[in-house]
Amino acid sequence: MHTRSLSEEDTSSPEPAKAENEEATPHLLSARSAADLSSILEEILSMSLMGLNARVMVSKSNESGLGLDPVSARLNELAGNISGLIDRASREAVEVSRLTYKISVADRAHAPLKAVLEDSVRQTASYERLQGLLERNRQQVRDFQVTLDMLHQRMWTAEHLAVNTRIEASRVSDRELRVQFEGVAGWMRSSVRTIEQVLQRVRPRLEELRELSEKRCDRLKENETL
Amino acid sequence: MKVVELYSDADHQWLILGRDPEKPENIMDTNQFLVLHSGKGLLAEPGGIELFAPMLRSVLEYIAVEDIQQVFVSHQDPDLTSSLGLWDDVLPNGTPVHGPWIWEGFLRHFGLDHTEYKGIPDDGSTIAIGGLGLQAIPAHFCHSSGNFQLYDPEAKLLMSGDMGMAIEPGQSEAPFFCRDFDSHIRHMEPLHRRWMPSKQAIRAWAERVQHLDIQVMAPQHGRVLWGDDVQRFLNWVCELNVGPDANTGD
Numbered sequence: 001m002h003t004r005s006l007s008e009e010d011t012s013s014p015e016p017a018k019a020e021n022e023e024a025t026p027h028l029l030s031a032r033s034a035a036d037l038s039s040i041l042e043e044i045l046s047m048s049l050m051g052l053n054a055r056v057m058v059s060k061s062n063e064s065g066l067g068l069d070p071v072s073a074r075l076n077e078l079a080g081n082i083s084g085l086i087d088r089a090s091r092e093a094v095e096v097s098r099l100t101y102k103i104s105v106a107d108r109a110h111a112p113l114k115a116v117l118e119d120s121v122r123q124t125a126s127y128e129r130l131q132g133l134l135e136r137n138r139q140q141v142r143d144f145q146v147t148l149d150m151l152h153q154r155m156w157t158a159e160h161l162a163v164n165t166r167i168e169a170s171r172v173s174d175r176e177l178r179v180q181f182e183g184v185a186g187w188m189r190s191s192v193r194t195i196e197q198v199l200q201r202v203r204p205r206l207e208e209l210r211e212l213s214e215k216r217c218d219r220l221k222e223n224e225t226l
Numbered sequence: 227m228k229v230v231e232l233y234s235d236a237d238h239q240w241l242i243l244g245r246d247p248e249k250p251e252n253i254m255d256t257n258q259f260l261v262l263h264s265g266k267g268l269l270a271e272p273g274g275i276e277l278f279a280p281m282l283r284s285v286l287e288y289i290a291v292e293d294i295q296q297v298f299v300s301h302q303d304p305d306l307t308s309s310l311g312l313w314d315d316v317l318p319n320g321t322p323v324h325g326p327w328i329w330e331g332f333l334r335h336f337g338l339d340h341t342e343y344k345g346i347p348d349d350g351s352t353i354a355i356g357g358l359g360l361q362a363i364p365a366h367f368c369h370s371s372g373n374f375q376l377y378d379p380e381a382k383l384l385m386s387g388d389m390g391m392a393i394e395p396g397q398s399e400a401p402f403f404c405r406d407f408d409s410h411i412r413h414m415e416p417l418h419r420r421w422m423p424s425k426q427a428i429r430a431w432a433e434r435v436q437h438l439d440i441q442v443m444a445p446q447h448g449r450v451l452w453g454d455d456v457q458r459f460l461n462w463v464c465e466l467n468v469g470p471d472a473n474t475g476d
Contacts, residue, residue, distance in 0.1 A: 105337065109315035112279040116286050124291065126316045129340065
């Protein structure tokens with residue numbers, strides 16, 4: 001697994017999805033997405049640790065730092081939530097990859113059978129299995145899409161939390177605590193940008209997977225050549 | 227894909243499938259087998275991925291996929307097993323795939339979701355098909371560490387896996403049957419020297435099959451031996467220096 005420190009953060013714009021996806025097979029597209037999502041889990045772990053650290057700092061501070069307590073608690077909770085969603089999205093992408101590969105194998109097995117049996121191929125076990133796999137894949141792609149939408153919402157929340165953290169930090173009289181929390185706010189915003197960049201890379205792939213999955217279901221129903 | 231009958235009696239047939247003229251040049255020629263009995267089928271050494279489509283087409287000319295009740299693999303090599311994941315998608319749910327127990331965890335990498343791997347114990351087993359009992363005869367280390375051959379006592383036929391294998395120039399055009407054992411030796415010898423591990427393993431196997439009544443010995447590569455050539459083969463292979471001893475004369 002690739003891990004990245006804050007100083008190594010990639011601030012370049014997302015790569016153009018079309019060029020990347022032009023020759024990719026569905027299982028490769030989803031595997032790439034899973035890998036990209038996993039690569040940012042370290043980032044979230046750091047966010048979580050930063051949230052814990054902030055809570056410790058607040059608990060040790062005098063009354064001037066109490067305004068930061070709910071912010072640090074929310075940061076902690078949000079980091080755990082985002083981490084869970086990214087992990088889920090990554091696992092869903094792996095499942096899509098596994099299913100699409102199984103579909104390609106099932107296609108390969110089914111095609112010669114169809115060539116010989118023609119109309120009666122709908123009565124074979126391989127037809128039913130292929131149909132089942134395509135349906136499962138369609139549902140899995142939808143689940144993946146829902147998870148990414150939820151992640152996107154959490155990013156919006158995290159962005160707002162970063163702004164609130166900065167505001168609360170500016171009200172703290174303890175200079176050391178203020179600097180620490182300003183750092184937390186800055187780091188959060190940069191993490192959000194990194195995660196959003198990954199999501200922007202994953203989204204067009206997901207859209208392509210969704211289109212492919214729908215088309216294949218329709219084609220099988222029409223009993224066209226697979 | 228060419229199909230030739232090795233044995234036929236009423237509702238009992240052995241077919242050998244191979245010499246596919248459309249097979250890519252760089253893929254080793256292999257023999258696949260279909261055993262039919264009372265309308266039911268056993269597919270032995272189903273072959274590699276590249277052969278799946280022509281194999282399926284040929285098999286369907288003789289039997290419906292729903293009536294293939296058993297699959298047998300002698301060992302783990304990809305030239306006879308890599309199509310298992312594809313057969314898995316067309317065979318009925320729960321179709322048993324019989325193979326050496328030690329290879330189960332390896333062969334499952336091909337994706338056996340619908341078929342059921344049935345590990346053959348080291349001592350061998352009997353595989354029933356349409357009332358016929360086929361014997362899985364141990365041939366361990368010849369050449370694989372977990373290796374079985376399939377013997378049909380009614381047909382007096384031994385499907386011998388890599389024992390008796392041969393590769394000759396223009397193999398795709400070569401006849402299925404050996405007509406001149408002495409001249410065939412040169413096509414078998416290099417493979418046996420390289421792939422068989424020791425005289426000890428070969429002789430242990432030969433001792434086991436010596437008492438079987440074998441009229442036809444059908445390997446997974448090359449020509450089928452029959453009649454007196456089966457005993458000639460046993461005599462020849464038991465004296466051959468193989469494996470680490472191949473060039474020592476020991």
